[in-house]
Amino acid sequence: MRSIRLFLVASILAALILFNFVAALQGYQSSMREADTLFDNQMLDLARLVSNLDLSNASTRDLRLGNNLAFQIWSESQLLAASHNAPALPLQNFAPGFEYVNFEGYRWRTFTRYEVPLDRWVIVAERTDLRFVLAENVVLQSILPLLLGIPFVGLLIWIIVSHGLRPLQQLSDALRNKGANDLSPILSANSRIELDQVVESINGFIQRLDRVMEREKRFSADAAHELRTPMSALKIQLHNLSEEMDTKHESFQQLQEGVDRMQHLIEQLLSLYRATPEQFINNCETVDLYAITQDQLASSYPYFEVKEQNVELIGSSIEIEADKFALETLISNLLGNANKYTPRDGSIVVSIDDLGDEVCLKVEDNGPGIPEAEKSRVFDRFYRVAGSDGSSRPPGCGLGLTIVSHVADLHQARVEVKDSSFESGSAFCVYFKKKP
């Protein structure tokens, strides 16, 4: 995955280095040319100075200049004066102007000048290597800061780019930190022109999504609510019918089972609707998890008795912060699920364990268990695990574990599906935060 920050920093720095260094090279070359002209002008001045020397004084005939300079004064073919390092022969042909010559193992730049009034030829010379080094040192001093400044410029670009990308990072954080059910619009406090369009589009999308989800939830809740009244009437009619006719008739029993299933589905849909964050009125209070579980077991006992299942509750009184009604719904759904999927004469163990920071409510059975591939899907709405033979499913509507998951979310608890400690079967563990 490519990074915008790296792209901006690397390409800006590369462009800066490229243009600056090429400019430095250009500057170096023109500065060296200028320095060359400057040194030539100095030689002109030196030649003018030397040509006016008073040669009657013996000391001026053998002047000591620096090692980088030399001169000769000729009149016709006679050497009138010279520096200590100049050779005895003429340095150049007697032709005015600049030239190059080699002597004393070095290359020299020479300037020859004819002094008409005095009838003298003046030749001055300067070592090229030394004047080049001198010029280069001066020019390089101006390039050095350019090089030393690169790390600081790089750091500065990094800071500026990071600062410039911060609104994007903030937007990304805002989206990441949004809860799964949070469909409120994103508020862009530090809005930027470039990001406004993005925020607007995302908010528009969230709004549309919110409307669709609200419509979907309201539809199922309204439908379930509206169905409750005719369902109650249907139950009464069925009861009345059972008084008047033979209830052992197969069609009648199927009708009764169908009506019961439908009533259960309606109740579960309403429970699911109540367990959504928007509808949940948090009436959290300190409750005894053990006592509530015991009550729920007692009220579900007839179902276990019908299937002659062995139910055991292990644990002791422990307090958590929870909504009592929601917690009862969660436990009754877990128990109902265990009851449905555990075979006749099977065993169900409900345990409450204190894990220190957390309290674990575990419901395990010795039913057929849940295949590994299906474990992540059991909390999906209307998802039902197939029966042990792979084809038949126990009666139910596939909403029980979805309700369990919703209620757990509302309590910031987590639900895990594991294999039970029996030879087969599954264990549902709900980890609640312990009351501080």
Add this chain to the structure above:
Amino acid sequence: MFINSVILVLQEIIEAALLISVLLVFTNLFQKSWDKSFVLQTSWVGISIAIGVVGAAMYSYYTPQISEMFDYVGQEIFNASIHLLSLLLVCLFAFLVPSARLAKDVMGRAKFAAFCMTGIVMLAIVREGSEIIQYIGGIAGHEDNFTPVVLGGFIGAGIGVSTGVLLFYGLINLSVNWSFRISVGLLSLIAGNMGSQAVLLLTQADWLPFTPIAWNSSSALPENSIAGHLMYALVGYEATPSILQVSIYLLGIVLIVISPLFRKSWPLQHSLVGET
């Protein structure tokens, strides 16, 4: 000293930077255009540079012994071998990586591509790095030369690396098809240059016969001008190449042009996505 140092380091660095940039573009393109599971990590760059630097240091250390080999043409032979080995790896990369046989084995293809690219870059660093080490080590030892040579080296390296970075980002920000086409085009020039350099070195070592000069463009673009040096680094420009050099250069280009990698860059559907 300063300008010489800039030119030498720039010439060597820009050759390596061009190669690394083009191969990095391929790393990027393979993931975009072929298979999402064809994960080619960019870690090969770091590995090849590290091995290459060690190799360059060792090569420059043993250069006196190497040059005495093969009747004192050991260095030419060694350098020519590096060029030919690099050319071989470029060809393997162009012919085998896109092949249908390797496409079935995604991990195998990623490993093979990374192996080829590591080898190519490592050899380039050994070749170019040893020249820089020998030059800087030989000249910077003199106190007067130290500042201009080191400063020139940094300026040259800075220009070379920056050019590589801009080329890389320039190429990956093009459309996939154009990015692929230009990268394959550059790879063909790199392959031609490798072959041509090997021929030049083997001719200098008298292992290959001298052939007549194909052309003389020294008046239009002298080799020792800054532009000439840059063109040498970019496309292996020489003002007076021999006929054999030009032939091998063209052969290098042809090898890439007939490779499956080149065909991948001109898909009929104008899209590389999903192609294997």
